[in-house]
Amino acid sequence: MNRPASRLGSPPDRPIVLVGLMGAGKSTVGRRLAARLGLPFVDSDEEIEKAAASSITDMFDRFGEDSFRDGERRVIARLIDGPPKVIATGGGAFMNDETRALILERCIAIWLDADIETLAMRVSRRDHRPLLQGRDPLPLLREMAVRRNPVYAEAHHHIRSQPAPHDRTVERILAVLAERPA
Numbered sequence: 001m002n003r004p005a006s007r008l009g010s011p012p013d014r015p016i017v018l019v020g021l022m023g024a025g026k027s028t029v030g031r032r033l034a035a036r037l038g039l040p041f042v043d044s045d046e047e048i049e050k051a052a053a054s055s056i057t058d059m060f061d062r063f064g065e066d067s068f069r070d071g072e073r074r075v076i077a078r079l080i081d082g083p084p085k086v087i088a089t090g091g092g093a094f095m096n097d098e099t100r101a102l103i104l105e106r107c108i109a110i111w112l113d114a115d116i117e118t119l120a121m122r123v124s125r126r127d128h129r130p131l132l133q134g135r136d137p138l139p140l141l142r143e144m145a146v147r148r149n150p151v152y153a154e155a156h157h158h159i160r161s162q163p164a165p166h167d168r169t170v171e172r173i174l175a176v177l178a179e180r181p182a
Contacts, residue, residue, distance in 0.1 A: 011037045011038055011039055011084060012037070012039075012084055012108055012177060012180075013084060014084055014106060014107055014108055015079070015080050015084050015085050015086070015087055015106070015107045015108070016033065016037075016039075016084070016085075016086045016087070016107065016108045016110060016173075016177075017076075017080075017087045017089060017103045017107040017108070017109050017110070018030050018033075018086070018087065018088045018089065018110050018112055019089055019093065019094040019103070019109055019110070019111050019112070019152055019155055020091065020111050020112040020113055020114075020152055020161075021091050021113075021114070021119055021141060021144055021145060021148060021152075022090075022091040022119065022123050022141075023114065023118070023119035023120070023121075023122035023123040023137075023141075024091075024112040024113065024114050024119065024161050025112055025114070025122075025161045025166055025169060026088035026089065026112055027043050027045075027088040028166050029088075029112060029161065029166050029169050029170055029173070030043070030086045030087070030088035031086075031088075032166055032167060032170045033086050033170050033173055033174075034085065034086035036170060036174060037086065037174075039084055039085050039086050040083075040085040040086070041085065041086045041087075041088070042079055042085055042086075042087050042088070043087075043088045044072065044075055044076050044079060044087060044088065044089045044090055044093060045088075045089075045090045047075050047078075047079060048068075048071060048072055048075045048090075051071070051075055052071060056068065056090070059071070065092075069092065069093075069095075069096050069099075072090060072092075072093055072096070072099070073093075073096055073098055073099045073102075076089065076093060076099055076102070076103070077099075077102055080102065080103070080106050080107060087107075089103075091144070091148070092148075094109075094148075094151060094152060094154075094155070095148060095151055100151070100154065104154065104155075104156070108156055108157070108177070108180070109154075109155035109156045109157070110155060110156065110157045110158075110159055110173060110176070111152040111153065111155035111157065111158045111159065112159055112161045112169065113149070113152070113158060113159065113160055113161060114160065114161040114162070114163075116138065116141050116142050116145060117138070118161075118162075118163045119137070119141050120137040120138040120141055121163075123137050123141070157173075157176045159172050159173055159176065160172075
């Protein structure tokens with residue numbers, strides 16, 4: 001495991017929550033960021049599936065998006081409690097008013113943003129995302145970006161995720177965190 005990032009002095013005293021559209025790299029970057037900071041990493045989607053003993057796709061199919069978002073909010077609230085950690089959220093989590101308010105109040109929110117073509121390329125590699133079932137990712141992601149990006153912009157920090165090694169994105173996040181007041 002990598003050693004904690006020395007330029008921060010000490011890891012943040014609150015959770016770091018990564019938000020953004022599907023394919024932005026929240027889980028991959030989050031794992032690497034957590035390792036660099038010496039913090040635990042959790043993926044809210046994985047935690048939701050564990051709590052429900054069901055896949056996200058099945059939850060969407062059986063109960064609908066509203067019910068899923070309610071469960072997602074409760075799981076994220078639980079994940080925020082306790083010692084600091086890095087949390088990767090699902091793309092729609094930050095769109096929920098209550099979830100967003102909780103994250104903005106108690107966490108360091110970082111919006112991972114990438115161009116739509118990069119996102120479409122990344123998400124087309126796997127078909128586990130319920131909002132993409134039977135749809136072309138490019139127009140869907142464009143439509144989602146129009147609606148969601150103004151809300152993601154409420155995050156404390158905005159980091160561009162480039163079609164480059166994820167470690168570069170991690171370095172950008174570490175630089176932003178090092179500049180934060182203690």
